[in-house]
Amino acid sequence: MVPVEFYFVLSALLFFIGVFGFVTRRNLIAMLISIELVLNAVDINFAAFNRMLFPDGQLEGFFMSLFSIGVSAAESAVAIAIIINVYRNFHSDQVNSIENMKY
Amino acid sequence: MFCILAFIILGSAVMCVTTKKIMRAATFLLFVLFGVAGLYFLLDYTYLAAAQISIYAGGITMMYIFAIQLVGKRTLQGMVERLRGCRIIGGMIVSVIGLATVVLVFLKNSFITSSALTDGEEVPMDVIGNALLGSDKYQYVLPFEFISVFLLACIIGGIIVARKEKETK
Numbered sequence: 001m002v003p004v005e006f007y008f009v010l011s012a013l014l015f016f017i018g019v020f021g022f023v024t025r026r027n028l029i030a031m032l033i034s035i036e037l038v039l040n041a042v043d044i045n046f047a048a049f050n051r052m053l054f055p056d057g058q059l060e061g062f063f064m065s066l067f068s069i070g071v072s073a074a075e076s077a078v079a080i081a082i083i084i085n086v087y088r089n090f091h092s093d094q095v096n097s098i099e100n101m102k103y
Numbered sequence: 104m105f106c107i108l109a110f111i112i113l114g115s116a117v118m119c120v121t122t123k124k125i126m127r128a129a130t131f132l133l134f135v136l137f138g139v140a141g142l143y144f145l146l147d148y149t150y151l152a153a154a155q156i157s158i159y160a161g162g163i164t165m166m167y168i169f170a171i172q173l174v175g176k177r178t179l180q181g182m183v184e185r186l187r188g189c190r191i192i193g194g195m196i197v198s199v200i201g202l203a204t205v206v207l208v209f210l211k212n213s214f215i216t217s218s219a220l221t222d223g224e225e226v227p228m229d230v231i232g233n234a235l236l237g238s239d240k241y242q243y244v245l246p247f248e249f250i251s252v253f254l255l256a257c258i259i260g261g262i263i264v265a266r267k268e269k270e271t272k
Contacts, residue, residue: 002105006211007142010109014116015205016137016198021120023194027123029171033132036254037116043155043249047126051146059226063243065151070157070250076163080170081265087174088267091198 007048015041026094028083032076039072112138129167136160147225178236 007085014037033035043065112135119131135160143152238244 005210006105006109009206010112012202012205012209013113016122016202017113017116019201020132020194020198022195024191025120028127029167029174030120030128032121033128033167036132036159037119037135040135044139044142047143047146047148047151051148055240056224059231060239062151062226062231063234063246066154067243067246067250069154070254070262073158073163077166077261078247078264079160080166081261084170084173087126091271 002061004048004052007044011041011044011048014044028086028094029080032079032083036072036076039068043068105142108138108141108145112142126168129164129171133160133164136164148264149225150231180220265268 012040016033018037018041024030025031036045046061046065046068048058050065054060115131115134115138115192119128119135122128122131136155140152140155140160143149234242235247236242236244
């Protein structure tokens with residue numbers, strides 16, 4: 001088995017790849033995909049910490065990760081509904097096009 | 104095995120955020136999700152890996168692909184995205200600073216004992232079921248029911264948001 005630090009470094013790398021994508025991309029769906037990367041990094045951390053702290057028995061991080069998967073599914077469904085509605089109104093899917101509510 | 108999975112995950116994630124075409128980004132996201140499911144298998148959390156594959160890879164990626172197809176043909180074909188240099192440099196600086204901080208905290212603390220993960224046994228299914236639907240301490244019936252109500256609210260909200268506006272007057 002690998003040392004537990006490898007999991008943490010991997011999840012930190014994945015998290016900040018997601019942050020980088022969120023900052024650089026200007027497309028709404030691409031930003032949403034970056035958010036999914038961030039959420040997956042957090043889920044890896046929950047599972048790895050649970051395996052490290054409770055090798056047998058409790059399943060705190062396990063269920064936290066499971067519920068996090070469910071919540072992120074719901075979140076992306078609503079976000080895609082909003083994106084489709086925005087595209088229908090503005091005929092564009094770039095964030096720059098939505099400036100009505102900015103000021 | 105871990106190194107192969109880490110290579111797949113990180114390579115696909117980098118390709119996912121740097122590729123120009125949005126459809127390829129969705130495909131690389133699928134690879135990342137499969138890699139994360141492989142990590143759960145490696146940690147002997149088989150149920151979590153199955154949930155990851157069925158919900159993320161089966162559901163969310165499909166939804167992304169349908170959304171991309173709906174949003175438009177122009178987006179699909181070589182979406183020319185003007186990636187400005189200053190924004191890339193800014194994002195790079197933010198990510199590298201954050202990454203350095205987090206990795207330093209992970210590696211230099213004394214809380215995490217630097218031990219290899221013990222080769223735990225697989226969690227039996229009846230333990231998961233009892234914990235998920237029990238109401239004692241460390242059992243999770245309340246979040247379970249709450250998440251079902253939450254999903255219902257999201258279905259209704261999604262329908263209302265994505266519905267075509269009726270012509271008023």
